[in-house]
Amino acid sequence: MAPLNIQSTYKMNSGYEIPVLGFGVYQTPPEETEKAVLNALQVGYKHVDSAKYYRNEHECAQAIRASGLKRSDVFYTTKVPTNAMGYQQTKEAIDSSLKTANLEYADLILIHAPYGGREAREGSWRALVEAQKEGKTRSIGVSNYGVHHLDELEEYNKNIGGKIDVGQYELHPWLARPDIVEWFQKRNVVIEAYSPLVQAQKMNDPLLKKLSEKHNKTPAQVLLRWSLQKGFVPLPKSVTDKRIEENAAIFDFELSPEDMQTLSTGEYCPVCWDPTVSKD
Numbered sequence: 001m002a003p004l005n006i007q008s009t010y011k012m013n014s015g016y017e018i019p020v021l022g023f024g025v026y027q028t029p030p031e032e033t034e035k036a037v038l039n040a041l042q043v044g045y046k047h048v049d050s051a052k053y054y055r056n057e058h059e060c061a062q063a064i065r066a067s068g069l070k071r072s073d074v075f076y077t078t079k080v081p082t083n084a085m086g087y088q089q090t091k092e093a094i095d096s097s098l099k100t101a102n103l104e105y106a107d108l109i110l111i112h113a114p115y116g117g118r119e120a121r122e123g124s125w126r127a128l129v130e131a132q133k134e135g136k137t138r139s140i141g142v143s144n145y146g147v148h149h150l151d152e153l154e155e156y157n158k159n160i161g162g163k164i165d166v167g168q169y170e171l172h173p174w175l176a177r178p179d180i181v182e183w184f185q186k187r188n189v190v191i192e193a194y195s196p197l198v199q200a201q202k203m204n205d206p207l208l209k210k211l212s213e214k215h216n217k218t219p220a221q222v223l224l225r226w227s228l229q230k231g232f233v234p235l236p237k238s239v240t241d242k243r244i245e246e247n248a249a250i251f252d253f254e255l256s257p258e259d260m261q262t263l264s265t266g267e268y269c270p271v272c273w274d275p276t277v278s279k280d
């Protein structure tokens with residue numbers, strides 16, 4: 001793997017670049033969001049992951065403006081909520097997200113989850129493909145789709161010519177999702193890892209502590225490095241100044257193949273929701 005740094009990017013199917021480290025804002029209260037995102041941008045993050053559901057899109061965009069960075073230097077993601085599935089509802093949700101943020105375009109818009117049935121999913125996707133053509137978003141993707149949802153979408157894309165740029169999933173050593181990861185890697189789709197810190201529930205895990213001592217890095221940094229070395233784009237969330245900085249200091253060490261193996265637990269333990277298994 002070529003050495004990565006905080007400015008590194010991957011190229012998506014759309015032709016646009018996505019920074020290899022993102023900053024998450026799920027459960028960041030709106031009144032704390034502008035400060036946290038501004039802090040992250042000052043530390044060097046160039047990628048913010050929001051969603052309509054998080055109710056802090058406006059504050060994320062405010063921080064991007066306050067940072068003094070050029071709009072084109074910050075990668076901004078939002079997501080279509082589960083209550084806006086279907087063509088018309090998704091079109092409206094996209095416009096509403098851009099209006100709330102007061103942004104001309106998003107870098108990435110994802111369907112948050114595969115709920116609502118096939119017709120609604122296809123309608124939502126068609127609305128995203130149109131939004132991409134209209135320049136409302138540069139890249140498009142899905143989150144929380146199971147392989148059966150992805151196969152369905154691939155069939156649909158043969159009719160409408162859409163391309164998936166990004167898949168966003170809960171991914172960490174206790175939920176490595178080999179089937180989904182393989183599906184995307186075969187198609188050159190960038191994989192983002194949400195809850196990459198396992199929502200702070202595994203910081204005292206003995207495997208992690210051992211690696212943390214070996215590399216003189218914190219358990220959080222080991223988890224984020226695992227994610228980077230798997231080829232994912234991790235999206236750690238924090239409202240704590242010191243941790244925002246700590247979570248970005250992951251480019252100066254490397255886990256060995258044996259370390260990576262140690263963290264291959266083979267477990268399937270989601271800490272967030274898991275719509276990948278939904279059957280409708």
Ligand SMILES: NC(=O)c1ccc[n+]([C@@H]2O[C@H](COP(=O)([O-])OP(=O)(O)OC[C@H]3O[C@@H](n4cnc5c(N)ncnc54)[C@H](OP(=O)(O)O)[C@@H]3O)[C@@H](O)[C@H]2O)c1
Nearest residue numbers: 024025026194195196197198199200220236237238239240
């Ligand atoms: N697409 C989806 O369905 C979906 C679902 C969930 C999340 N996401 C995205 O992924 C992002 C990250 O996931 P997440 O928020 O679920 O969880 P996470 O990033 O795995 O964990 C966040 C938790 O870890 C704590 N933390 C952060 N840095 C730490 C450190 N260095 N040491 C110890 N604790 C630390 C945070 O506390 P403090 O904030 O108090 O510092 C917070 O409690 C979200 O914010 C969102 O953007 C997407």
